[in-house]
Amino acid sequence: MLTFVARRLLHAIPILLGVSMLVFGLVQMIPGNPIDLLLPPEAPPELIAQMTAAYGFDKPLHIQYFSWLGRTLQGDLGYSIFTGAPVARELMSALGNTFVLAVPAALLGFALGVGLGALAAFHQGTWIDKAASAFAITGVSLPHYWFAIVLVVIFSVTLNWLPAQGMGFEGLPGSFAEARSLVLPVVTLSLIPMGVVARVVRATVLEVLNQEFVATLRAKGLIDREVLLHVLKNAAPAALAVMGLQFGYLLGGSILVETVFNWPGSGNLLNLAIFRRDVPVMQATIVVLAFFFVLVNLLVDIAQAAIDPRIRR
Amino acid sequence: MKHEAIIDEPMVEVRDLHVSFGKGAGAVRAVNGVSFALRKGEVLGVLGESGSGKSVMLRTLLGLLPAHARTEGTVTVAGQPVLSLPPDALRRLRGSTVAMIFQEPMTAFDPVFTIGRQIAETIMRHDRVGRDAAMKRAQELLELVAIPSAKGRLANYPHEMSGGMRQRAMIALALACRPSVLLADEPTTALDVTVQIQILLLLRRLQAELDMAVVFVTHDIGVAVEISDRIGVMYAGRFVEEAPIEALVDAHAHPYTRGLLASTVHGQRKGERLETIPGAPPNLAALPPGCAFAPRCRHADDRCRAEAPEPRVVGPSHVARCHHLSAGR
Ligand SMILES: Nc1ncnc2c1ncn2[C@@H]1O[C@H](COP(=O)(O)OP(=O)(O)OP(=O)(O)O)[C@@H](O)[C@H]1O
Ligand SMILES: [Mg+2]
Numbered sequence: 001m002l003t004f005v006a007r008r009l010l011h012a013i014p015i016l017l018g019v020s021m022l023v024f025g026l027v028q029m030i031p032g033n034p035i036d037l038l039l040p041p042e043a044p045p046e047l048i049a050q051m052t053a054a055y056g057f058d059k060p061l062h063i064q065y066f067s068w069l070g071r072t073l074q075g076d077l078g079y080s081i082f083t084g085a086p087v088a089r090e091l092m093s094a095l096g097n098t099f100v101l102a103v104p105a106a107l108l109g110f111a112l113g114v115g116l117g118a119l120a121a122f123h124q125g126t127w128i129d130k131a132a133s134a135f136a137i138t139g140v141s142l143p144h145y146w147f148a149i150v151l152v153v154i155f156s157v158t159l160n161w162l163p164a165q166g167m168g169f170e171g172l173p174g175s176f177a178e179a180r181s182l183v184l185p186v187v188t189l190s191l192i193p194m195g196v197v198a199r200v201v202r203a204t205v206l207e208v209l210n211q212e213f214v215a216t217l218r219a220k221g222l223i224d225r226e227v228l229l230h231v232l233k234n235a236a237p238a239a240l241a242v243m244g245l246q247f248g249y250l251l252g253g254s255i256l257v258e259t260v261f262n263w264p265g266s267g268n269l270l271n272l273a274i275f276r277r278d279v280p281v282m283q284a285t286i287v288v289l290a291f292f293f294v295l296v297n298l299l300v301d302i303a304q305a306a307i308d309p310r311i312r313r
Numbered sequence: 314m315k316h317e318a319i320i321d322e323p324m325v326e327v328r329d330l331h332v333s334f335g336k337g338a339g340a341v342r343a344v345n346g347v348s349f350a351l352r353k354g355e356v357l358g359v360l361g362e363s364g365s366g367k368s369v370m371l372r373t374l375l376g377l378l379p380a381h382a383r384t385e386g387t388v389t390v391a392g393q394p395v396l397s398l399p400p401d402a403l404r405r406l407r408g409s410t411v412a413m414i415f416q417e418p419m420t421a422f423d424p425v426f427t428i429g430r431q432i433a434e435t436i437m438r439h440d441r442v443g444r445d446a447a448m449k450r451a452q453e454l455l456e457l458v459a460i461p462s463a464k465g466r467l468a469n470y471p472h473e474m475s476g477g478m479r480q481r482a483m484i485a486l487a488l489a490c491r492p493s494v495l496l497a498d499e500p501t502t503a504l505d506v507t508v509q510i511q512i513l514l515l516l517r518r519l520q521a522e523l524d525m526a527v528v529f530v531t532h533d534i535g536v537a538v539e540i541s542d543r544i545g546v547m548y549a550g551r552f553v554e555e556a557p558i559e560a561l562v563d564a565h566a567h568p569y570t571r572g573l574l575a576s577t578v579h580g581q582r583k584g585e586r587l588e589t590i591p592g593a594p595p596n597l598a599a600l601p602p603g604c605a606f607a608p609r610c611r612h613a614d615d616r617c618r619a620e621a622p623e624p625r626v627v628g629p630s631h632v633a634r635c636h637h638l639s640a641g642r
Binding site (some may be wrong): 035119212213216217218220221222223226230233236284307308309310 | 371375377404405407408409412413415417420421423424425427434435438439470472473486628629
């Protein structure tokens, strides 16, 4: 198991390097020059050249890449071209804000998804299956922003129970009252993970239920709860794989949901950076998100191997 | 025979059992009127081609059929009416008084739990003991079925064992709560011939030691003769002949039984199905009105095709369903 973990960690390094090159390259291909956006059109050419040199945009691409990579590895993410603020600080705060949404949204979505999926599978073909599956499909197919607005209209405007917009706190919520602003965005964000996980869990549990060993479990006289444990543990690796992906997406933040709820998260940050051609912010955000994505998938790999001994090799 | 049956209650008693899947004309009639009784310490071999309803019949004895299966008749196992038992009582019977061994030891174990854990959980469920005591008993069971270094093997996952060893572990699992009835569904079919013989000898020894009643399903007549006291020959979901082992070998009455015995003369190899009887097994969704074997039988006449034969006594504890009983000799 330890060698498995070590090998997976080593595998992650080339992946991350590749990702960093890709990110750097793609950002370079975005049309429009950040300096042009920053300076007025009538700026003298000397000033443009000076600014271009200051940001290192005049150097050959590979030199730019390696110096950027070197700085990034040391934790220096540079300064925003637009605001001049350190990218690391903006990114930390935006990622943190997305985190406080993503973690509860994932927990809620995964719990509901596993519950609905397993329920549907164990009652395959009955109205319970149909109801649970319909609920799950609705979850993935509803337009996100539309659902968010409906929630706001019902719970904020009409009932006045929950705040419609904004975080109302910094970092982590300090009290239940502050945490109220989390409810609507978290519920909105949990829909897709719920639906996707429910579908995968249903399919996987059905597959497991068709395996011969389930007959053995029943022939042993185990109670339903014990049979369920066996079935879920067998279905877990497949479910974890989609959960890892879904959590990765959540960390990227949803531009639409963050816009509706005026939530200063990573989706907002990236969106803004793209509009402003703010290359350092864009690169840093994407690379850090990609890093988390790789990290989450690494954890999923390890969890899968811990659950299913046949995966460890 | 009748007299003895009154003295000690049968451990398994099946009366006119019918099992079908689906409704109406297209229903698959897997079991069509099986009756037998099995006493303590007795081994009944159930012999038949693939698709003759052996597994379905065996699973019915433990109430393990899928929900869409329809059953008729009575099944009494260890004094319990299995077909009408409430789920909880059925669950308590399974794994404790009545245990089952499956054909494929690879797929019969849960791949993501250790062998020790899978044996121990049965013991913990039925005997209400703690995990340590259950694990200790699991180790004793692995020793009982002659698995070397049993203690270490407890921590093995199914895929870490050889096929023969897995089947030994399966037997250990079945014996975990000292069952009085053992149901074995082709437990040696998936194994090499040498391993197959070892497992049969092991089963035979344990059966005698624990005085279990065993229903042993197989398509291999050599195996059936090796392990059984009596044999029921199954065709299209019926026992076409049932007899003590000597009578079946020496004085079989049914043409189908004769076909089966003849097929072994040509030397049956591992995994090879009984195919020397010409023709195909019947379609269980469209059984003929008469004898189900008639389309493949050399002796069949109009009566065979029109009217299903009733069981007739041929000798002591020897029954056969055929209009031409002597033709089987
Ligand atoms: N769950 C089920 N649903 C529908 N039909 C079934 C089901 N289980 C078994 N059958 C049908 O019942 C018939 C008897 O099957 P069974 O498994 O008892 O045969 P078998 O004698 O055990 O054969 P084998 O030697 O291949 O194991 C087959 O035609 C099979 O298709
Ligand atoms: Mg079978």
